[in-house]
Amino acid sequence: MMAARLRLLAAADEQDQAPPRVEAALRAAYRRQYGVRRASWPWVAAWGAVAASVLALLAFTAPARRRPEAPRPALESIPAPPPARLEASPVPGMPGPRRGPRVKRYNAAAPVPAGREVATEFMPLVYGDALGAEETHQVVRVRLSRAALVSFGVPVNEEQAGGRVQADVVLGGDGMARAIRFVREVSARE
């Protein structure tokens, strides 16, 4: 008897639930708490993209490595280029060029003057959204260990495993990496 009455009460209350603002507040709390962890995933993806991109870089530098007369200078010794010498290369899904470092595009057909840099195209990283037209971004030059790339299954010349490759990473306003390209200085002998 009492159980039946209580069932009626349960049915009457069945639709009661927390107001939507609770969910909104919890979503915000979740993002605050797990935001850092989420940010780590794009970097994992970035490393994956780096691994794929390095394959292109290896092909791009292969002729230089085969030269017997002189060892190629290590990439970590390459000085950062002055911005004035650089020229933007297009990034799919990104706004046009802005003030900041620009790197001359690599052109296999034309010889590159000694002391200049050559770079691959910017390669968009597979995660995240493209930069909006009004979104600020910055380009950061980083050096990546060749040895670290081995863990991604990228073949690395053992003689150069201790060396580093140089890359430009485009960061969005949220600090997420959006695109990457590899840069190498061309020596006088090349």
Place this chain on the structure above:
Amino acid sequence: MTDPELVRRMIRGDEEAFVTLYRRRQGGIYRFALQMSGSAAVAEEITQEVFLTLLRDATQYDLERGSVAAYLYGIARNHVLRHLERDRAYVAMEEDAVEALASTEDPLADLTREERLLALRRAVLSLPANYREVVVLCDLQEVDYVEAAAVLECPVGTVRSRLHRARALLAEKLRSDPARCAV
């Protein structure tokens, strides 16, 4: 997707898994807190606290210790009991909580029905907390005895005996108010 799987994904940074789990479980938690406290504001606050606790302590959640629902009800219960301890002098039904129950199809019939439901609701709220929680969990939230025992941290036999006693107390309370006893 099961609750434990949602918790695992949530910990790995899957916001939608967290939201799915929240939407699946918030209603029961909110109603539990509302039926225990009689206050929509308290129920809202406790619901939020429960899921904030889950966010904070999800990595410590042990699947072997019981279901996710029981874990959440357990957190809610702790918050409710703390609230009751603070406000033990007075338990009130908020008017908006009562009004929210009324439908408009047959106002006269609704009025009678709502008065009776209100009497029952008041009777539940007037039960001692240890009887109230077992009625709310087992009769109003339809949590099974085993899960209720996990939430209340007592043997299943205790749940049964408390429930039996709680229903008897409710019947007594309603008999003392004959005009409202026939729900």
